Amino acid sequence: MPETPTSLIRRTPWPDSTSRPLGSPIQPSVVYASPDPDTLDAQYAGTTPGYTYAREGHPNADVLAAKIDGLEGATDGIITGSGMAAVTAALMGVLKAGDHVLGGDQLYGRSLRLMNQDLARFGIATTLADPTDATAFEAAIRPETRMILIEIVSNPTLRVADLPAIAAMARARGILLAVDNTFTTPRGLRPLYHGADIVIHSVTKILAGHSDATLGYVAAKDPTLRRAIYDFAVTTGMTASPFDCWLAERGLFSFELRYDRAEENARALADHLSGLTGVRRVLYPTRPDHPDHNRAVALLGTRGGHMVSFEIEGGRAAANALTRAAPQIAFAPTLGDIGTTLSHPASSSHRGMSEAARAALGITEGFFRVSVGVEDIATLKAEFAAAIAAAAR
Numbered sequence: 001m002p003e004t005p006t007s008l009i010r011r012t013p014w015p016d017s018t019s020r021p022l023g024s025p026i027q028p029s030v031v032y033a034s035p036d037p038d039t040l041d042a043q044y045a046g047t048t049p050g051y052t053y054a055r056e057g058h059p060n061a062d063v064l065a066a067k068i069d070g071l072e073g074a075t076d077g078i079i080t081g082s083g084m085a086a087v088t089a090a091l092m093g094v095l096k097a098g099d100h101v102l103g104g105d106q107l108y109g110r111s112l113r114l115m116n117q118d119l120a121r122f123g124i125a126t127t128l129a130d131p132t133d134a135t136a137f138e139a140a141i142r143p144e145t146r147m148i149l150i151e152i153v154s155n156p157t158l159r160v161a162d163l164p165a166i167a168a169m170a171r172a173r174g175i176l177l178a179v180d181n182t183f184t185t186p187r188g189l190r191p192l193y194h195g196a197d198i199v200i201h202s203v204t205k206i207l208a209g210h211s212d213a214t215l216g217y218v219a220a221k222d223p224t225l226r227r228a229i230y231d232f233a234v235t236t237g238m239t240a241s242p243f244d245c246w247l248a249e250r251g252l253f254s255f256e257l258r259y260d261r262a263e264e265n266a267r268a269l270a271d272h273l274s275g276l277t278g279v280r281r282v283l284y285p286t287r288p289d290h291p292d293h294n295r296a297v298a299l300l301g302t303r304g305g306h307m308v309s310f311e312i313e314g315g316r317a318a319a320n321a322l323t324r325a326a327p328q329i330a331f332a333p334t335l336g337d338i339g340t341t342l343s344h345p346a347s348s349s350h351r352g353m354s355e356a357a358r359a360a361l362g363i364t365e366g367f368f369r370v371s372v373g374v375e376d377i378a379t380l381k382a383e384f385a386a387a388i389a390a391a392a393r
């Protein structure tokens with residue numbers, strides 16, 4: 001007898017196996033079937049475990065969250081569909097009209113936009129202040145300040161925030177401290193152990209590490225806060241794709257190896273760049289010539305991270321010549337890839353700023369930011385030397 005269409009429509013039972021796969025399965029199911037209403041009720045009440053609807057949670061997100069929880073010393077982290085979703089959930093899931101939020105003035109570009117343009121439409125006031133200057137930062141606090149949002153190492157000038165002072169002022173005044181730890185990673189510093197209440201990641205970057213998954217992570221120390229962030233993320237549909245979560249989980253197996261190698265390369269590349277003709281300055285947090293050297297060493301020890309910035313002589317023409325002379329180094333506005341990538345803030349992340357505002361930060365046409373990868377360091381040094389020589393011609 002041929003199969004009837006009906007038998008194809010009904011799900012074929014998943015094969016039983018006493019052995020378990022070593023690799024995590026990818027579970028794309030949008031919905032989960034429960035045995036009866038009593039059980040479903042218990043699942044929603046949280047008295048029996050079980051997934052119901054993927055927007056509210058799925059195994060691939062939970063496996064990924066558990067891995068990042070372990071790195072950050074967090075519990076019950078939430079995976080979102082992007083790093084910006086995580087930033088948005090942390091702010092909008094917690095703040096209400098009338099609240100004030102104080103942010104670092106060199107936050108990630110879209111975080112700045114969220115603070116300056118979007119929160120205001122919902123009646124949430126925002127001030128940006130320099131987190132490397134504790135006095136200026138404290139002066140921007142208001143009676144209605146409910147949250148502080150900072151990054152430890154800024155983009156692209158790699159300035160180091162005065163985390164101990166900011167955490168102390170937040171604690172003393174009962175203000176929530178949220179840290180976007182994307183640049184520093186838990187390998188460099190774990191914010192929850194330094195007074196932060198909320199930790200945020202763009203998992204898209206070095207945690208996942210292969211430029212093939214767009215994801216975010218947010219964890220809060222306080223379960224009530226965690227619940228508010230989770231509910232906001234679920235209601236506004238910030239859910240991550242199971243496949244992306246699976247890719248990021250796979251990436252995380254090698255995160256520590258990749259990070260350590262990239263950091264070792266970054267340190268060596270910074271020293272190499274500083275010796276090349278045509279290079280005006282090099283920024284790397286733990287180098288003695290960095291403006292926040294002492295704070296970087298006190299906070300991060302030897303963990304200067306995988307990011308290096310530098311400035312060459314000359315304008316846009318020299319910058320064009322540099323990227324063209326280094327075709328093996330992807331000129332791409334991202335960071336944290338397994339391979340080295342190069343970004344040019346004046347034409348990308350900071351293009352919306354006036355030239356004068358950029359100049360105040362030291363971002364000229366000759367300014368580049370490097371996300372250092374795990375390549376052979378001798379190759380990297382030679383490629384940068386050739387590219388910088390080409391730019392000088």
Ligand SMILES: *Cc1c(COP(=O)(O)O)cnc(C)c1O
Nearest residue numbers: 082083084108180182202204215
């Ligand atoms: C990239 C990035 C984000 C945004 O993450 P997406 O995954 O691109 O949405 C937020 N903060 C920092 C520091 C980033 O580098």
